[in-house]
Amino acid sequence: MASQRTKGDNRTADRILDIAERLVQTRGFNNFSYADIAKELRITTASLHYHFRSKAELGHALITRYAAQFGESLQRIDREISDARAKLEAYASLYASVLKGRRMCMCGILAAEYQTLPRPMQRAVIGFFDDNQRWLAGVLDNGQRERTLAFSGSADEVAQSILSTLEGAMLVARPYADLSKFNATARHLLSGLAN
Amino acid sequence: MASQRTKGDNRTADRILDIAERLVQTRGFNNFSYADIAKELRITTASLHYHFRSKAELGHALITRYAAQFGESLQRIDREISDARAKLEAYASLYASVLKGRRMCMCGILAAEYQTLPRPMQRAVIGFFDDNQRWLAGVLDNGQRERTLAFSGSADEVAQSILSTLEGAMLVARPYADLSKFNATARHLLSGLAN
DNA sequence: GTCTATAGGCAGATAGAC
DNA sequence: GTCTATCTGCCTATAGAC
Numbered sequence: 379m380a381s382q383r384t385k386g387d388n389r390t391a392d393r394i395l396d397i398a399e400r401l402v403q404t405r406g407f408n409n410f411s412y413a414d415i416a417k418e419l420r421i422t423t424a425s426l427h428y429h430f431r432s433k434a435e436l437g438h439a440l441i442t443r444y445a446a447q448f449g450e451s452l453q454r455i456d457r458e459i460s461d462a463r464a465k466l467e468a469y470a471s472l473y474a475s476v477l478k479g480r481r482m483c484m485c486g487i488l489a490a491e492y493q494t495l496p497r498p499m500q501r502a503v504i505g506f507f508d509d510n511q512r513w514l515a516g517v518l519d520n521g522q523r524e525r526t527l528a529f530s531g532s533a534d535e536v537a538q539s540i541l542s543t544l545e546g547a548m549l550v551a552r553p554y555a556d557l558s559k560f561n562a563t564a565r566h567l568l569s570g571l572a573n
Numbered sequence: 574m575a576s577q578r579t580k581g582d583n584r585t586a587d588r589i590l591d592i593a594e595r596l597v598q599t600r601g602f603n604n605f606s607y608a609d610i611a612k613e614l615r616i617t618t619a620s621l622h623y624h625f626r627s628k629a630e631l632g633h634a635l636i637t638r639y640a641a642q643f644g645e646s647l648q649r650i651d652r653e654i655s656d657a658r659a660k661l662e663a664y665a666s667l668y669a670s671v672l673k674g675r676r677m678c679m680c681g682i683l684a685a686e687y688q689t690l691p692r693p694m695q696r697a698v699i700g701f702f703d704d705n706q707r708w709l710a711g712v713l714d715n716g717q718r719e720r721t722l723a724f725s726g727s728a729d730e731v732a733q734s735i736l737s738t739l740e741g742a743m744l745v746a747r748p749y750a751d752l753s754k755f756n757a758t759a760r761h762l763l764s765g766l767a768n
Numbered sequence: 769g770t771c772t773a774t775a776g777g778c779a780g781a782t783a784g785a786c
Numbered sequence: 787g788t789c790t791a792t793c794t795g796c797c798t799a800t801a802g803a804c
Binding site for chain 1: 698
């Protein structure tokens with residue numbers, strides 16, 4: 379199918395994605411409508427369908443863009459920080475900054491709705507988690523070799539554990555609107571990896 | 574308002590709650606309908622409204638019952654297990670058994686939808702988390718005194734951390750339908766509290 | 769690219785008979 | 787307690803004019 383990239387001007391498509399992204403991260407994929415976006419953007423829902431033929435397609439585009447942006451953040455960490463422990467702290471800060479906006483990690487909230495999502499979105503959520511875990515495992519491996527990190531079990535298992543803990547910390551802290559609840563968990567998590 | 578408790582026979586109400594509970598834990602509160610329950614129970618949606626006047630009321634009853642059952646499980650742990658570390662393992666097993674049924678913790682999935690929930694349900698979700706954290710903090714305090722557990726930071730912070738980690742481990746593991754992913758995180762979590 | 773108009777379905781909820 | 791019938795509203799999506 380022709381993606382919106384093939385259409386000349388995609389500033390509108392980007393603005394749609396911006397609004398939809400915020401709505402997904404605050405309300406979940408099934409709990410916002412084309413009407414919500416249309417109202418905010420001051421266009422009609424019919425126009426939205428020109429940019430994204432279906433909500434499923436919009437949803438898939440959302441995850442794709444989100445994962446790409448997150449990947450860029452990880453590359454920036456790799457570029458600017460060499461110490462493994464500092465990398466993990468920067469990683470946790472990515473989550474904290476999302477939570478600061480009263481949002482969940484997009485794939486965290488989609489994981490909660492997983493069984494109601496269209497297949498392509500399900501696969502993309504899994505892909506996001508896999509990418510994160512792979513990156514974390516790499517950081518952990520390096521840290522262990524350089525003796526700046528210490529942990530028992532495999533790097534994969536600990537990577538899984540870090541991802542889960544940060545997602546859970548966001549999930550639980552958000553209803554309280556209390557960033558310090560998140561930070562306490564992140565701090566405890568990282569202190570367990572100190573050498 | 575007259576709750577369904579005041580009405581003579583509440584076997585039907587209980588069956589409604591059983592079905593709705595499973596639907597919430599697999600799909601989320603906003604992603605199932607009275608029609609779903611009605612079909613499974615072979616009654617009409619109009620009859621459902623006799624037992625629970627509104628979906629909001631049904632949702633509140635769901636959390637209340639879930640929290641009460643969970644509380645009973647905690648009491649049973651307190652009764653049957655004295656070692657603090659073994660209590661935490663039993664606590665993690667509660668989560669594992671929920672996940673085994675492809676379900677999320679009810680309040681975990683409701684936390685993801687938090688901003689779309691009616692006020693009374695929001696308060697009940699917070700209450701569930703508070704209760705769990707309080708119980709965990711008590712276990713941690715005892716374990717620290719008896720030197721069977723060791724951790725840095727306050728018992729409250731570590732309790733918060735345990736709750737968050739287990740909720741997150743469920744959230745992330747469920748799309749993979751892989752219990753071992755959950756277990757790896759739970760094991761890593763508890764190993765960090767060993768003495 | 770955006771609009772009006774509308775289709776077709778599903779949601780939660782209520783009235784009133786039995 | 788359960789039913790039929792119905793209401794109102796919202797949802798995603800499409801046809802076709804501009």
